[in-house]
Amino acid sequence: MTLLRLISFQYVRKHKLRWLLTLAGIVLGVAVFVGMHTANQSVLRAFHQTIDRIAGATQLQVSAGEAGFPEEALEIVQNSPDVRIAVPVIEASVNPGRGNLLLLGVDMTGDRSLRDYDLENNNDDAIDDPLVFLAQPDSLLVTRIFANAYGLKIGDKLPMSTMAGPRDFVVRGIMQSGGLASAFGGNLAVMDIYAAQKMLGRGRRFDRIDIAVREGVRVEQAQERLRKLLGGGYLVESPGARGQQFESTAQIYSLVSSITSMFALFVGMFLIYNTFEIAVSQRRSEIGILRALGATRRQIRTLFLGESVVAGLVGSLLGIGFGLLLARGIAAYVGAMLSEVYGVAQNVEDVAAEPWLLAAAITVGTLTSVLAALIPARDASRVDPVKALQKGKLQLIGQGENMRRRIGAIALFALAVGCMSMSHIRPLFYLGYLLAVMSAVLFAPTACNWVTRTLRPFLKWLRPVEGALAADSLIESPRRTSGTVTALMLSLALVIALGGIARSSYKSIQDWLVIALNPDLFVTTNETLTSRSFVFPPEIGEGIATIAGVDLVQMVRTVRINVRNTPVMLVCTDIASVARKAHLPPREGNPDTLYNEVAQGKGVIVSDNFALLRKFKLGDVLELPAPDGTLRMPILGIVTDYSDQQGSILMDRKVYIEHWKDTAVNVFRVYLDKPSFEPAVRARIQEMYGGRTRLFVFTNQDLRAYILKLTDQWFGLTYVQIAVAVLVAILGIVNTLTVSISDRKRELGVLQAVGGLRSQIRGTIWMEALAIGFTGLVLGFVVGAIQLYYTLEISRTDVAGLRLDYQYPVNIALVLVPVILGAAWISALGPAESAVRGSLVEALEYE
Amino acid sequence: MIQLQQVSKRFDGKRVVTALDAVDLSIAKGEMVSLVGASGSGKSTMLNLIGGLDTPSSGQITIDGERLSGLADDDLTRVRRDKIGFIFQFFNLLPTLTCIENVALPLHLRGWTRKKAEARSRELLDLVKLGHRMDHQPDELSGGERQRVAIARALSINPPILLGDEPTGNLDSGTGAEILNLIHDVHRTMGSTILIVTHDRGVAESCQRTVRLKDGRIIGDERRSSAA
Numbered sequence A: 001m002t003l004l005r006l007i008s009f010q011y012v013r014k015h016k017l018r019w020l021l022t023l024a025g026i027v028l029g030v031a032v033f034v035g036m037h038t039a040n041q042s043v044l045r046a047f048h049q050t051i052d053r054i055a056g057a058t059q060l061q062v063s064a065g066e067a068g069f070p071e072e073a074l075e076i077v078q079n080s081p082d083v084r085i086a087v088p089v090i091e092a093s094v095n096p097g098r099g100n101l102l103l104l105g106v107d108m109t110g111d112r113s114l115r116d117y118d119l120e121n122n123n124d125d126a127i128d129d130p131l132v133f134l135a136q137p138d139s140l141l142v143t144r145i146f147a148n149a150y151g152l153k154i155g156d157k158l159p160m161s162t163m164a165g166p167r168d169f170v171v172r173g174i175m176q177s178g179g180l181a182s183a184f185g186g187n188l189a190v191m192d193i194y195a196a197q198k199m200l201g202r203g204r205r206f207d208r209i210d211i212a213v214r215e216g217v218r219v220e221q222a223q224e225r226l227r228k229l230l231g232g233g234y235l236v237e238s239p240g241a242r243g244q245q246f247e248s249t250a251q252i253y254s255l256v257s258s259i260t261s262m263f264a265l266f267v268g269m270f271l272i273y274n275t276f277e278i279a280v281s282q283r284r285s286e287i288g289i290l291r292a293l294g295a296t297r298r299q300i301r302t303l304f305l306g307e308s309v310v311a312g313l314v315g316s317l318l319g320i321g322f323g324l325l326l327a328r329g330i331a332a333y334v335g336a337m338l339s340e341v342y343g344v345a346q347n348v349e350d351v352a353a354e355p356w357l358l359a360a361a362i363t364v365g366t367l368t369s370v371l372a373a374l375i376p377a378r379d380a381s382r383v384d385p386v387k388a389l390q391k392g393k394l395q396l397i398g399q400g401e402n403m404r405r406r407i408g409a410i411a412l413f414a415l416a417v418g419c420m421s422m423s424h425i426r427p428l429f430y431l432g433y434l435l436a437v438m439s440a441v442l443f444a445p446t447a448c449n450w451v452t453r454t455l456r457p458f459l460k461w462l463r464p465v466e467g468a469l470a471a472d473s474l475i476e477s478p479r480r481t482s483g484t485v486t487a488l489m490l491s492l493a494l495v496i497a498l499g500g501i502a503r504s505s506y507k508s509i510q511d512w513l514v515i516a517l518n519p520d521l522f523v524t525t526n527e528t529l530t531s532r533s534f535v536f537p538p539e540i541g542e543g544i545a546t547i548a549g550v551d552l553v554q555m556v557r558t559v560r561i562n563v564r565n566t567p568v569m570l571v572c573t574d575i576a577s578v579a580r581k582a583h584l585p586p587r588e589g590n591p592d593t594l595y596n597e598v599a600q601g602k603g604v605i606v607s608d609n610f611a612l613l614r615k616f617k618l619g620d621v622l623e624l625p626a627p628d629g630t631l632r633m634p635i636l637g638i639v640t641d642y643s644d645q646q647g648s649i650l651m652d653r654k655v656y657i658e659h660w661k662d663t664a665v666n667v668f669r670v671y672l673d674k675p676s677f678e679p680a681v682r683a684r685i686q687e688m689y690g691g692r693t694r695l696f697v698f699t700n701q702d703l704r705a706y707i708l709k710l711t712d713q714w715f716g717l718t719y720v721q722i723a724v725a726v727l728v729a730i731l732g733i734v735n736t737l738t739v740s741i742s743d744r745k746r747e748l749g750v751l752q753a754v755g756g757l758r759s760q761i762r763g764t765i766w767m768e769a770l771a772i773g774f775t776g777l778v779l780g781f782v783v784g785a786i787q788l789y790y791t792l793e794i795s796r797t798d799v800a801g802l803r804l805d806y807q808y809p810v811n812i813a814l815v816l817v818p819v820i821l822g823a824a825w826i827s828a829l830g831p832a833e834s835a836v837r838g839s840l841v842e843a844l845e846y847e
Numbered sequence B: 001m002i003q004l005q006q007v008s009k010r011f012d013g014k015r016v017v018t019a020l021d022a023v024d025l026s027i028a029k030g031e032m033v034s035l036v037g038a039s040g041s042g043k044s045t046m047l048n049l050i051g052g053l054d055t056p057s058s059g060q061i062t063i064d065g066e067r068l069s070g071l072a073d074d075d076l077t078r079v080r081r082d083k084i085g086f087i088f089q090f091f092n093l094l095p096t097l098t099c100i101e102n103v104a105l106p107l108h109l110r111g112w113t114r115k116k117a118e119a120r121s122r123e124l125l126d127l128v129k130l131g132h133r134m135d136h137q138p139d140e141l142s143g144g145e146r147q148r149v150a151i152a153r154a155l156s157i158n159p160p161i162l163l164g165d166e167p168t169g170n171l172d173s174g175t176g177a178e179i180l181n182l183i184h185d186v187h188r189t190m191g192s193t194i195l196i197v198t199h200d201r202g203v204a205e206s207c208q209r210t211v212r213l214k215d216g217r218i219i220g221d222e223r224r225s226s227a228a
Ligand SMILES: Nc1ncnc2c1ncn2[C@@H]1O[C@H](COP(=O)(O)OP(=O)(O)OP(=O)(O)O)[C@@H](O)[C@H]1O
Pocket: B011, B012, B013, B017, B018, B019, B037, B038, B039, B040, B041, B042, B043, B044, B045, B046
């Protein structure tokens, strides 16, 4: 401890900047780890909270997927002897102008036995008096938070667009904060259920029935009996169960976050390793003196490990700070996506990490740092005091160690290949992935040496003195460089992998858009295409079909249903007309009979990603929960379809209406006689319906742009990763060069003494930096090819079910060359200046 | 050839050290001068100033008619590389380069073509009798051989001035004598102006002229005609 304070503290103080840069490695890894996991957890927590708060005293809930169910079901439930209270609910997320609002449609007369509305000023008259709330369909209860945000008082009007056109709603009561009113971050409004049906275009359907059981009846018993009563199409569950399936999806994101943060920590580990290796070589004489003064090897090792613990702790703490900031951004994204999939709105208002996560982050960060310092600490403990005190050339990586490393790399690689051949066993697949990465890491120093040796003649040819010296500097001190090169290699490999995914998914999706999504106009209820809160009645489609110039209107109903406990998108439309209009050959299934049979209701078509993710084959029978009982349908065809990340099932609209008794429509796909009619038809649709309902018209181009924008997220991620790679390159190279210059002080001094100009000294350092960058690029490109393979596999089988072609992102690789070399050059500027500024006399002196 | 007028060098640290104190010295073309004095008397400091590795705190240094003060770093380097060859006590060869590459270093830095630089280096290595060790690296050579490579390097650009800071200081007496002979040969055949710092009385006395320093001042300047 005293040693740590006396020796290390001084060193750290002298090399403040370097230590900060090194910590960046740990900070990065821990930040990604904390950020992603905290975001996931916060979203889950918010989700559960919303469910709990809205549930109130509800003990059981009856639902039937997103499409809801006809009103008759309520009567059946209410007549059950087990049920004390049963009230209908409609729940939807709408946007009245400033962000999302969770809209709850309830039957106020019965609902208050389950939920406490807790109105301000005990103004319960508003809901007690049937003439005030119920009799006026424009009545609205809002929360205090919402009222403040919109500046609303009792009696004020809030305009909202509804399926019956724009309407003004009147605030009749304000709920006090807390309890129900704090669900969804307080962005909650309550209206009468019949008003909600009108507003959202839901017809005579409910989303849910909330139930309290009769006294003396066990909840499980009631649940069992209600299930029998309602049939397989209905879900009867406790409110908490709603949150559970949500968690399985969240786990996938958890997997992705784990892999990403592991990579970040790995990169960080090499930055730390590099710094420690450098610290050991720089402090050799100091270590020698300590040893000469009687320090044991063990004490020396402890000294360095102690430093690594401190570095790890500081880095982890900083990382947690950044991670929590990062979590806010990620939470918004994950939350939006999960709400869309599960139809439960939630609002992540407090992003907070759980204590165990923070403890895990500190442990992981510190462990990474200690792990990185193990070899340098051992090297330090092995410093020979005699040799250390008479300065000389140092060559730290022994030949033997290099050999062992190479053999290890080859062995790991062989194991990785072995695992790859058994990749149907998922744990083995991931083990193989890990082994492949480890093998690359072990092999990196050797490969680095090869590349620099190959580079030497070229550099020498370019500039006889500066070039040769730059290459020699790298070849002679592998320890100085290999950490930096490895870190750079790993982060570039990630860029290549992400870029590869972005590139092939972009291409596949674009192809699919052109062939399959070819209607001229899309008419929807929402400006965002994913929201399904509002629905159209089919009559509007019939009306549009009568417009001159319209060839065909396809009515599309999309609802989430649960298949094998996972939410899937059911897409229902006129299959015969799809077969006529979109000429996308199925991946599997008989193209001649397929569409006919599906149109006749003999089966369904599923998307490729659904089949891959849920492991279904052609001919398998799907069990679909419909309100009138479980519907069994064989898979007659598998098609490429990217419309939903969770997978989609295509069914004929007639079949859907027959079993779901739901004629609502989400989108009208409009085909025109001639593309040039587009503006006229569009104007006509607006003219006919614009003032009477909620309606948005998109052209084919709008829609494509919208969908491709979503896939741009992948590109966005690639750019972030490029930025990280640049950062790693700069950190690593600055570090390496700083040490290289101090190690080569004498050499550079001689160079100047025998007539080297400043520009020539700078030149050699620049070339060294460029050589490091180049080597990192070469290794990164090779490892990236492997990384891309694994990433595609993971995204195909475990995450998205996307069957993407292996396409090396040559364009991104080409962009990386100037970017990384530029970063290398910039990193060299500072060190090069300090090299030419130093005192020549001092550089030439021996001691 | 070399002229110092009132040259002082102070090192401002915690305590101001005056390493050279208003020194006047003039060395003519073709002279071979030894610089002696106790440790810390300012010998190396003087040599570094003359070689343009360092700049004086005050005073004027003139090398072959060029005044060093006021020159920018790159110009100083140019003077150095055109006029001065250095021989160091610890050789200061670059360990990763072969002998011939070490000798060719100053030539490459001047932008000589590969061919010309190599031919010239060969010639010089032959001159210092190391023609057979061209492609060896410095750590494969003995101390004396290394110093001969260093001399060849110093001579490569044919400098009018040769500066040596204890060139024999790190060698045994026999090898030291060899190197001294080599330097005398160079002096004779090329007519260079030579200034060497030494602690070795024999080396000092073999020179035509010996300048003695003490505490940064010249306390003796003796010429002998007997020397070769
Ligand atoms: N960079 C420096 N900072 C402070 N003082 C210095 C520096 N370099 C030299 N000195 C001081 O200047 C004086 C002259 O040093 P110099 O190296 O010229 O002596 P020297 O005659 O070469 O000695 P030696 O025979 O031991 O090599 C000494 O007192 C030394 O401590």
